[in-house]
Amino acid sequence: MEKWRGKFAVITGASAGIGEEIAKDFLKNGINVIGLARRPELILQYGEKIVGEGYGKVYAHKCDVTSLESIKDAFKWIEEQFEVIHILVNNAGILKSLKILGDEDCGDKINEVIQTNFNGLVHCSHEAYRLIKKSEDYGFIININSNAGHRIFFPAPGLSHNVYHGTKFAVTATSEIMRQELIMQENDKVRVTSISPGVVNTELFAKAGHASPTNFYGNVPSIKAEDVANAVSYLLTTPYYVNITELTIKHVSQKF
Known part of the structure; x- marks a missing residue:
């Protein structure tokens, strides 16, 4: 981690859950964090508590990754303020309870999941790479994927997240494409990794409309958001010439 001290990392969906824990870990290791979220005030709230000699600084900017205009505005602001970045963590993601072939009129939900989980990741990567390349330094693009991006399963009765699976499979393919x-560009300074967690105890299922997320986590083995953050930090400790292209992390007892 020492080699990244003083560098700048952009984290999408940094206001809570996995994004928050990654940001906290980066700050404690001297990495400056630029958090993007629809609730930037939450980033500043926890960031103000993580201060000390050798710690990184936290910055926050409002960004809705479902909007290309919002993404472009955010990265324009980042370039004006910091000129370059070195790390991008595509963490923003949502889950919606819906069926592709169901009777419900869920077009808006479908679009929101696709735009957040896939379109946003692609557009943020495009904008971030330009600033990483501009630094003429080593860089990293880390995509927070999912176990659902490799295998079809329905772990929660009454909760269908079929579109979520599709977007995460797309993230798997896109990570390898990048x-x-x-x-092909002969750029060996920038690495891309897809991290695929299993069930993580966050607010994801509650926001998806699951009737009893507390009971769900009580019945399904899950890991914590900080476990995923630790995995991200591990990636940054590897030599520049090592690219861990895919990292899966799940509870030792998770069956699927």
Whole structure:
């Protein structure tokens, strides 16, 4: 982690859950965090509590990754304020309870999931890469994927997240596409990793409309958001020439 001290990392969906824990870990290791979220005030609230000699600084900017205009505005602000960045963590993601072939009129829900989980990741990566490349330094793009991006399963009775699976499979493919694009560009300074957690105890299921998320987590083995943050930090400790392209992390007792 020492080699990233003083560098700048952009984290989407940094206001809570996995994004918050990654940001906290970065700050404690001397990495400056630029948090993007629809609730930037929450980023500043926890960031103001993580201060000390050798710690990174926290910055926050409002950004809705479902909007290309919002993404472009955010990265324009980042370039004006900091000129370059070194790390991007595509963490923003949502889950909605819906069926692709159901009777419910859920077009808006479908679009929101696709735009957040996939479109937002692609557009943020495009904008961030330009600023990483501009730094002429080493860089990292880390995509927070999911176990659902590799295998179809329905762990929660009454909760259908079929579109979520599709977007996460797309993240798996896109991560590998970006890695190969870098090879074709002969850019060996920037690495791409897809991290696929299993069930993580966050507010994701509650926001998706699950009637009893507390009971769900009581019945399904889950890991904590800080466990995923630890995995991200591990990636940053590896040598520049090592690219862990896919990292899966789940509870030892998780069956699917």
